[in-house]
Amino acid sequence: MPYLHPERPSSADTLTPVTRARGDQDRRAATVDAPGQSSGIPTARPDDDPVDRPTTDAPPPRGGRAGGGLGRRIAARAAARLAATSPTGRYVAVLAFVAAVVALLVKYLLFPHLSINNDEALYRLQAQTLAAGRLFPVAGDPAASYAPWLAVPTDGHYVLKYTPFVPALFALSLLVTGGFGAGLALVAAAAVVTTYRLGLALFADRRVAAVAATLFTTSPLVVLLDGMLLAYLPVLVLAQLAVLGLLRGLAAARGAPSERRGWRDRRGWALAGAGLAAGTAVAVRPFDVLVLLAPLACWAVWTARGGRGWLLGRVGLGLVPPAALLLAFNAAATGSPLRLPFAYLESEDKMGFGVRRLYPTDRAHDFGFLDGLSAVGNHLFLLGGWACGGVVMLGCAVAAVARRRVGAAGTALGVGALLFLAGYVAFWGAWNAAFLWGGIKYIGPFYLLPVLAVLVQLGARGLVDLAAWRPRLAGAAGAVAAGLTCLVLAFAIPANVTLTRHDRDLDTIVDALPGEPLVFLSVDPEYLMHPTSLAANPPELDGRVRWAVTRGGAADLAVVADNPGRPAYLLRIPPAYNRTPDAPAGTRLERLAEHTGDAVTLDVAVDPSPERAISARLVVTGPTGDVSYPIDPDRPVTARLVIDADGVTLGALTRQTGLTGNPKVLRTRTPPARAGNRVVALAVYVTPADTGKEKFVDRQLAPTVVNTDGTVTVLASTGQVAATPGREPPPLHLAAPGSARPASGSPP
Structure with a gap:
């Protein structure tokens, strides 16, 4: 990890000189931090970019032909900018590149057929639908026989469970590159950069920011999420962008009227960008974002003084576009601008305690307070290993907060993380993931990604302080963190390789079918894309293999009659297929005929x-x-x-x-x-x-x-006609x- 030494950093690595924290005179690294500021935001010049802005620009070379001169000038400026970038900036750039490569490796080597999280198939279908120029995938006839996982058939199409903001990013990747890898790599790299920038904004110390980015990137949970078509990582990037924009623009709102006049034009757009990012994130995962950022937002309004109206106005301006898009999508999907598609399929799939169901035919689950506590406890236990040195980082974070080393903004984010955990006690989805499904043991406690993001920031602050005070102890903490990370990955990667092998074997026998087959999937509940994402139709039902769910009686015979040119088959899958690596995975493919x-x-x-x-x-x-x-x-x-x-x-x-x-x-x-x-x-x-x-x-x-x-x-x-070798x-x-x-x- 970079800069875990006790020496005072050079001026090139110091953003802003600040006053030593009271009682911390013995810590030589304290001069680069801002723990004592009442606002929690390091002081900076209006034109100061705290992330590796070159201190000087090389003058453009003169002479030469126009074309060659322009090329040389661009190359010279790029070389000058690279030369002026601090070692920390170069390190973070390399770290972001590594994260992008990891995303591609996870996507195409570990999860070529998507992971055991069936929501991935939903995001893939929604992205494919948007890339095809449609808002909703086409429904077959009978519609229930072709229904994707957790989709509602209505008016000749299917309404999917989630809003289209994150799938739109994946759709853009699909349109531009023909695949999802580029979009995943971009999100993975952006997550590293925003984590680093957030560390700078909170602590004004490149060392802390770089350590936070390192801890985040090497967390097993992030390693796997980098290559998964899910919304958790993109939403986190948006939330961190919202925090960065808020902190960047808050200084102008807090300043004197004469100071605000000079800063408003430049910092006001940062606030509008914060509103845009926050609004988009809320449109995807409203509970997560609102609870996590609520304390920070309250603190920002409280400290804005005379600039509160200006701050709220600029942030509100950014909130308008995602809010308008969300209302329009809700109206098209559910018939009401105020009704999200999330609970359109099943009204009991919601926050709170009581009877809960994931889909209409799901058995009733009596979800209570103790169930919620056990679910959050299970997720936190897993996070202790799925975050890079989670247990160690928690100790460092607690020490940093106790020693008042995180500032007001960092404290507000910490409070938001605690409120997030408290709120999840009333979220039955976490209980479902922990005890009914259990897949988080193999792909990590993904619901707690926002908590991990806050933990690495506060933990990095504590770890750098520990390195300044006791370098050997900090080295031991780093070794423990690395050991835990390797241990979790050594368990998770082979498990997911086994689960992927089951899907690969299944894909082999289906792909070997001649012609354009019609394959019925024998599964309960009666949805496609579950328990394997291979059983999925494209948005317009125009794939070589057409999938349908066997429902019995006239429905199946109607599907056969609607596909007269397709030979019919039945795919038999064990009920517990891919629930765990050791679960039954043997499948059979049988030819069907009418008698x-x-x-x-x-x-x-x-x-x-x-x-x-x-x-x-x-x-x-x-x-x-x-x-x-x-x-x-x-x-x-x-x-x-x-x-x-x-x-x-x-x-x-x-x-x-x-x-x-x-x-x-x-x-x-x-x-x-x-x-x-x-x-x-x-x-x-x-x-x-x-x-x-x-x-x-x-x-x-x-x-x-x-x-x-x-x-x-x-x-x-x-x-x-065929079978897989599973048990x-x-x-x-x-x-x-x-x-x-x-x-x-x-x-x-």
Whole structure:
């Protein structure tokens, strides 16, 4: 880490001389800091740029041809500027370049098929939609069969969960370069630069700012987020730009009227830029930004004195464009300018305690205060390793605050981080990520990125002070931080490599399908892009592979009829696919065909349980009710399912073929009209010996329609055509015996 030595920095590395903090006479580095200023903002000249502005400009060379002279003048100015840049500035430039390279490596090597965070697929789809000149992706027919993850079909299109501000950046990258790598690299580099600039604005010390940028860049959480199509890092860049603009313009608002007249033109635009950045960030993640920046904003208004109206006016001017765009988008998406699309799908997906759901068919989750506390605690525990030396940095930050070394602005940001954590106690999404999904163990506690950004600033202040006081102790702290970082990355990278390998194997078998296939995804809940982002259609449903969710009955047969030139397949994925690196990941690809007759018979097979189990059961769902059949979990089970106009019957299941007890009727229904859609499904439940608690293992539909002539049409498998080598593939098999007419097209 740069400048962790106890010597006094040279004048080239000192932005502004300040008074020594009271009681700190023994610290030789104190002369470059501003801990004692009541405003919390280092004093600077109006025309002073605190980041590596060259002190002199080389005069342009004279003579020569016009073209050559211009080129030489540009080269000379660039060389002069580079020569005048401080070593710290060059270091930060290299650090930003490294972050950009890391973003590309993470994107294309670690997450070529996106990460296990399904929101990435949403941002990708929204960016592709904007790049195609549309605000919303086109809806298929039936719309629910093609619905992307957490999308709402309406008026011939899908409304996605998030606002389009961050996807617009990725769309620009896609339009200009043909991919998302350039946009990710730009955001990663910008995050490093804004972190450095924020350190300068808070502490007026290049050493502290460079250490903060280093801690931020090398944090495992940031390393992975650099290459992920998510909003957390872009929003943080916007928030830091807002803070920088506010601090830059605040000096003018706080000065005397005569001083403000000289500064307003230059500093006023910084305030407008702060409003623009803050407004855009709020439009993407309103709760995060408002809570984090509220203490700083209150402090800024309080200290502006006679310039409050001018400050608020300039900031408000910058807020107008993002606010207008957000209101217009809300009106187009939800029909109301004041209604965000976030809760458009499910009204119970919101802040606060009580019953919470992520989507309408999600089971009710009773989220309480203790759940929120445990979720925040879990995230903080992970942040202790996913931030570069998080535990060490926390100690340094606490020491810096206790010794009053962070100034008023830094203190306000620290208070904002604490309020952020307190607010997240009432956010059920953090509880969902920590305990229901659990993916933050492998990609980091991404919700706490704003807390990390504040932690590295305050921790850098404390670490530099520690280096000035006890260099060896600071070196030991740095070694511990590096060790924790390496330990977390040594765990996270192999885990994500395994998860990516599962998607790569799946992509291989799907990509090998001939022609333009129609692939049904057997998954619950019934959305595409989940649990793998590979199952995704482009914005206008014009990809070589067309994906749909198998929903059973008339919906699946309608999808087949709407794609007459596409051979139909069924992709079977384990329910826990890619939930963890050790979760079941075996998948099967089966050919589908339509079977019509007075009765359609399907072969049923259940594989033995891979774990020692006490019991198992096979549940058959038909139009007249649900029936549970106890089966042997330790041996292959076979049976035959007969589907006719009156219902379904499970036959040939005996003691010899795996039955272990008497069937039990779980639920009865009123028989439907003779013609129409039928719900036919099979599900397997197993009770493991180690837990004694029954769990759901697999489910498969048999899409069925009763025709007006009394015959039935069933869309069923004619056999497996490919499989991935992952462990524990779906154990339930449902297929027609012998050959049958394909649903459409020709078989492979």
